[in-house]
Amino acid sequence: xxxxxxxxxxxxxxxxxxxxxxxxxxxxxxxxxxxxxxxxxxxxxxxxxxxxxxxxxxxxxxxxxxxxxxxxxxxxxxxxxxxxxxxxxxxxxxxxxxxxxxxxxxxxxxxxxxxxxxxxxxxxxxxxxxxxxxxxxxxxxxxxxxxxxxxxxxxxxxxxxxxxxxxxxxxxxxxxxxxxxxxxxxxxxxxxxxxxxxxxxxxxxxxxxxxxxxxxxxxxxxxxxxxxxxxxxxxxxxxxxxxxxxxxxxxxxxxxxxxxxxxxxxxxxxxxxxxxxxxxxxxxxxxxxxxxxxxxxxxxxxxxxxxxxxxxxxxxxxxxxxxxxxxxx
Amino acid sequence: xxxxxxxxxxxxxxxxxxxxxxxxxxxxxxxxxxxxxxxxxxxxxxxxxxxxxxxxxxxxxxxxxxxxxxxxxxxxxxxxxxxxxxxxxxxxxxxxxxxxxxxxxxxxxxxxxxxxxxxxxxxxxxxxxxxxxxxxxxxxxxxxxxxxxxxxxxxxxxxxxxxxxxxxxxxxxxxxxxxxxxxxxxxxxxxxxxxxxxxxxxxxxxxxxxxxxxxxxxxxxxxxxxxxxxxxxxxxxxxxxxxxxxxxxxxxxxxxxxxxxxxxxxxxxxxxxxxxxxxxxxxxxxxxxxxxxxxxxxxxxxxxxxxxxxxxxxxxxxxxxxxxxxxxx
DNA sequence: TTGTAGGCGTTATCAT
DNA sequence: ATGATAACGCCTACAA
Numbered sequence: 191x192x193x194x195x196x197x198x199x200x201x202x203x204x205x206x207x208x209x210x211x212x213x214x215x216x217x218x219x220x221x222x223x224x225x226x227x228x229x230x231x232x233x234x235x236x237x238x239x240x241x242x243x244x245x246x247x248x249x250x251x252x253x254x255x256x257x258x259x260x261x262x263x264x265x266x267x268x269x270x271x272x273x274x275x276x277x278x279x280x281x282x283x284x285x286x287x288x289x290x291x292x293x294x295x296x297x298x299x300x301x302x303x304x305x306x307x308x309x310x311x312x313x314x315x316x317x318x319x320x321x322x323x324x325x326x327x328x329x330x331x332x333x334x335x336x337x338x339x340x341x342x343x344x345x346x347x348x349x350x351x352x353x354x355x356x357x358x359x360x361x362x363x364x365x366x367x368x369x370x371x372x373x374x375x376x377x378x379x380x381x382x383x384x385x386x387x388x389x390x391x392x393x394x395x396x397x398x399x400x401x402x403x404x405x406x407x408x409x410x411x412x413x414x415x416x417x418x419x420x421x422x423x424x425x426x427x428x429x430x431x432x433x434x435x436x437x438x439x440x441x442x443x444x445x446x447x448x449x450x451x452x453x454x455x456x457x458x459x460x461x462x463x464x465x466x467x468x469x470x471x472x473x474x475x476x477x478x479x480x481x482x483x484x485x486x487x488x489x490x491x492x493x494x495x496x497x498x499x500x501x502x503x504x505x506x507x508x509x510x511x512x513x514x515x516x517x518x519x
Numbered sequence: 520x521x522x523x524x525x526x527x528x529x530x531x532x533x534x535x536x537x538x539x540x541x542x543x544x545x546x547x548x549x550x551x552x553x554x555x556x557x558x559x560x561x562x563x564x565x566x567x568x569x570x571x572x573x574x575x576x577x578x579x580x581x582x583x584x585x586x587x588x589x590x591x592x593x594x595x596x597x598x599x600x601x602x603x604x605x606x607x608x609x610x611x612x613x614x615x616x617x618x619x620x621x622x623x624x625x626x627x628x629x630x631x632x633x634x635x636x637x638x639x640x641x642x643x644x645x646x647x648x649x650x651x652x653x654x655x656x657x658x659x660x661x662x663x664x665x666x667x668x669x670x671x672x673x674x675x676x677x678x679x680x681x682x683x684x685x686x687x688x689x690x691x692x693x694x695x696x697x698x699x700x701x702x703x704x705x706x707x708x709x710x711x712x713x714x715x716x717x718x719x720x721x722x723x724x725x726x727x728x729x730x731x732x733x734x735x736x737x738x739x740x741x742x743x744x745x746x747x748x749x750x751x752x753x754x755x756x757x758x759x760x761x762x763x764x765x766x767x768x769x770x771x772x773x774x775x776x777x778x779x780x781x782x783x784x785x786x787x788x789x790x791x792x793x794x795x796x797x798x799x800x801x802x803x804x805x806x807x808x809x810x811x812x813x814x815x816x817x818x819x820x821x822x823x824x825x826x827x828x829x830x831x832x833x834x835x836x837x838x839x840x841x842x843x844x845x846x847x848x
Numbered sequence: 849t850t851g852t853a854g855g856c857g858t859t860a861t862c863a864t
Numbered sequence: 865a866t867g868a869t870a871a872c873g874c875c876t877a878c879a880a
Contacts, residue, residue, distance in 0.1 A: 193633070193658050235656050237629065237658060238633060239574070239633045239634045240630075240634035241571075241573055241574045241579070241634040242570075242574055242634070243634075245570045245571055252635070254613070260595050260598050260599070260614070261592075261595045261599075261794055263590075266589050266590045269589050269616070270589070273616060282615065282630070283615065283616075284583070284613040284614065284615050285589070285613065285614040285615070285616075286613050286614070287598070287602060287614075300566065301569075304522070304566045304567060304568045305569035305570040305571070305572075306569050306581070327564050329522050411794065411797070411798050436798075439798050440798075442800065443798075443800065443802075446800065465740065468740070469740050469768050469772075469795070469799070470800065471771065471772065471775065471799065471800040473772075
């Protein structure tokens with residue numbers, strides 16, 4: 191009992207394959223024809239083969255979102271936003287994980303090049319020439335939710351994290367905190383470098399001296415804990431800005447272990463304003479870098495480019511805001 | 520500048536398409552032939568079309584994992600485990616979200632039926648006859664990470680949540696807590712019914728009277744907060760078991776709002792032992808329902824069935840354990 | 849309105 | 865070892 195094909199359905203219904211295809215795609219046909227085909231389809235349990243179909247029509251109606259770490263709640267926000275836009279346009283969204291390394295990212299873009307999906311949204315942590323090259327050469331449209339050089343020639347939607355850090359520093363100083371430390375993610379990542387510079391600039395703008403900077407090994411909770419340990423071994427800041435929410439929550443745990451109270455002894459600000467910021471205790475003041483909007487815009491750009499591959503690439507920047515919660519005074 | 524195909528490569532290299540295909544698939548060929556083909560491939564930037572390839576060979580080397588809610592950290596654990604097994608076997612894993620409704624689940628199974636992937640792991644929240652039917656009729660192997668009737672005839676890997684709740688009750692009583700309440704998810708879900716029964720049985724086993732039961736609207740943080748509100752309006756338990764970690768964290772937030780301290784005033788136990796349990800504050804004592812192992816086993820069953828579709832379906836049950844943290848005394 | 853036939857890009861069979 | 869050619873399952877001119 192092999193799988194039925196259009197031919198099988200046609201035979202069972204006593205009509206031609208063309209008629210079957212027409213009925214299936216809602217093209218005009220007689221009442222009776224529709225009737226017969228549908229009965230046959232029902233009986234055989236026929237399901238069209240997506241590969242063959244897309245091979246013919248040139249579309250899969252699938253879109254892919256590639257993220258570095260499914261455990262990072264910022265991607266949850268982004269996924270939800272992308273999914274919504276994409277589903278409304280009649281596409282199915284699939285998510286794949288790349289891990290933190292560029293090579294995996296490159297492999298993904300290369301592999302996705304042909305046939306798996308009609309388009310791709312990637313949010314790369316690290317960018318190198320290889321990745322840029324693979325994006326340029328990709329046969330299906332790619333939208334980057336993040337920062338790649340303009341020469342890459344693709345649509346991008348990125349956050350303004352320096353501005354976000356400025357908001358955080360401003361907020362902290364307004365609440366009387368001036369010994370501000372910064373826990374960054376790896377400096378060799380795109381967000382890592384942007385945030386390092388953003389912190390330096392923001393502190394200068396407010397005429398403050400950094401109360402310590404740590405480079406965590408990853409953008410993860412565990413790395414945040416580690417960072418917290420070294421941070422409070424060497425300095426005594428009364429505020430910490432963290433490069434994302436996971437790091438911030440990790441740091442808060444370490445603070446508790448040191449018997450320090452948030453926000454009274456130390457204020458903590460995260461970045462991303464993910465669901466975790468709301469769920470953490472105390473709820474985390476966090477820089478909203480517009481992940482939802484970035485996801486939405488990225489999806490829209492992708493759909494637009496699928497419709498018209500000749501439009502000139504846009505580079506959208508989403509502005510941040512601050513979600514003040516209980517981890518700051 | 521259209522996309523190059525084998526034909527284009529063949530022309531550019533001055534050889535036949537068959538030779539190109541052979542070189543690409545590592546079949547025996549002359550040094551020179553390999554050389555010429557590879558140069559042409561390089562020059563044209565040729566990438567094979569996955570659809571056409573899989574149409575011919577009958578495999579996509581993609582596997583799909585469908586989850587109800589990407590925001591639920593238990594799926595993160597499961598995804599990681601599945602991904603690991605699947606990648607080691609040379610498959611690519613893609614994740615799709617179904618939402619909480621059966622109809623979406625059914626649509627997914629139906630749609631996935633042909634061509635998108637070589638197999639499917641689903642973890643359905645709600646199960647009805649339609650879903651069972653679509654699973655039975657699915658043209659590609661399906662493994663259910665959860666509970667469906669044996670008549671469905673598929674491999675399943677499920678948790679033993681009643682046993683898990685028993686461990687929780689045992690732990691709480693051992694620590695002197697006997698006024699135990701239960702915050703469940705929706706009772707019309709598979710885990711919801713299992714856990715409701717599990718709680719009732721466990722309480723009976725320990726000769727305890729329930730100190731309140733709430734049915735949350737969802738397995739989410741927000742629903743946990745809502746549940747917490749009504750819970751402490753009507754009764755004064757000194758311990759709460761929650762049907763998953765998100766609910767537990769929501770309840771803990773509400774406890775704090777009421778000025779109650781965890782674990783001194785009220786002990787809280789979650790279920791799933793997800794990353795959130797570790798990240799929450801205080802760290803959450805949680806019933807480990809073996810999500811990682813379930814993911815691993817599910818992936819293994821799927822791969823095994825792809826190799827041999829005739830093997831008799833297995834129904835694996837993973838046993839729980841308790842991860843004791845600071846939310847219980 | 850319906851049927852016939854060609855081709856989407858690939859691999860596999862069969863000659864050479 | 866290499867080349868021509870027939871499928872894989874579907875859609876869509878084009879013809880009837």
